[in-house]
Amino acid sequence: MRKAFVVAGGAKEEKDFRSLLWSEGEDAEEVVLIGADEGALWLVERGFRPALAVGDFDTVGDEGVRRLKAAGVPVRTFAREKDATDTDLAVEAAREEFRPGVLVVYGGIGTRFDHTLANVHIVYRLVRSGCQAYLADPHNRIRLLGPGVHVLRSAFPFVSLLPWSEEVRGITLRGFRYPLDNASLAWGTSRGISNELLGREGEIRIREGYLLVVESRDTP
Known part of the structure; x- marks a missing residue:
């Protein structure tokens, strides 16, 4: 590729x-x-x-x-x-x-x-x-993920998930410190900020909408 x-x-x-x-x-x-x-x-x-x-x-x-x-x-x-x-x-x-x-x-x-x-x-x-x-x-890697199953591999300490669509539905997280199971995130909340991977990779499932996924660290 x-x-x-x-x-x-x-x-x-x-x-x-x-x-x-x-x-x-x-x-x-x-x-x-x-x-x-x-x-x-x-x-x-x-x-x-x-x-x-x-x-x-x-x-x-x-x-x-x-x-x-x-x-x-x-x-x-x-x-x-x-x-x-x-x-x-x-x-x-x-x-x-x-x-x-x-x-x-x-x-x-x-x-x-x-x-x-x-x-x-x-x-x-x-x-x-x-x-x-x-x-x-x-300090950052910024992605937009749509419907489907996504494997995120990251060495960054923080992973934040924010709704890019007005509402993102059917969000399931595996391998994260704070998991979600078929949850929704909508505009107007900071709920998805500063999650963490338990290992080097995690799984993000999205049924509907687009998520802004921000890997970040305070120092380079």
């Missing part, structure tokens, strides 16, 4: 990224790196060569674009006034050019909550289209 990483402008740490890249790439036929604006230069500065750099490049400026081109990175430039974020454009470019089965947005969580929430919406769109996708940064 081909896997793509879109590296955005939010929180990033090289050690965490390399670890994630190694773990996701272990069973991949091909791993593709795409940089969104500053994310592309971040990759180049750490010895990676992204397959594509996308954005308006208002963060890195003309000098940053020059450095990307000097490193041999193909650059796709958009006007600053546009109808989508750089991350969204990079995600769509990744899908059009490389058609990955798994897409990870690394650095998609940052100081701008509006951008972070928009990136969760992007993941939702990807999941609805049949692509496995999630957001990642040094």
